[in-house]
Amino acid sequence: MSLITRCPRCQCRDIGRIGSHQYYCWGCCAEMVVGERDIRLYEVGEDGTLVEVSGTAAVG
Numbered sequence: 001m002s003l004i005t006r007c008p009r010c011q012c013r014d015i016g017r018i019g020s021h022q023y024y025c026w027g028c029c030a031e032m033v034v035g036e037r038d039i040r041l042y043e044v045g046e047d048g049t050l051v052e053v054s055g056t057a058a059v060g
């Protein structure tokens with residue numbers, strides 16, 4: 001399991017951990033869910049729902 005130290009989307013380091021496999025980027029307000037092979041990016045919509053951002057970032 002990898003740890004995120006930088007947002008794969010905006011490269012900012014202002015990452016907060018919100019769950020065992022979940023992180024939140026304060027730079028671009030994206031939520032990241034870390035899988036074994038990739039990182040899924042979500043945006044939090046105005047109504048609070050998560051919207052998956054197209055494209056995933058490979059771990060490592």
Ligand SMILES: [Zn+2]
Pocket residue numbers: 007008009010011012025026027028029030
């Ligand atoms: Zn970001």
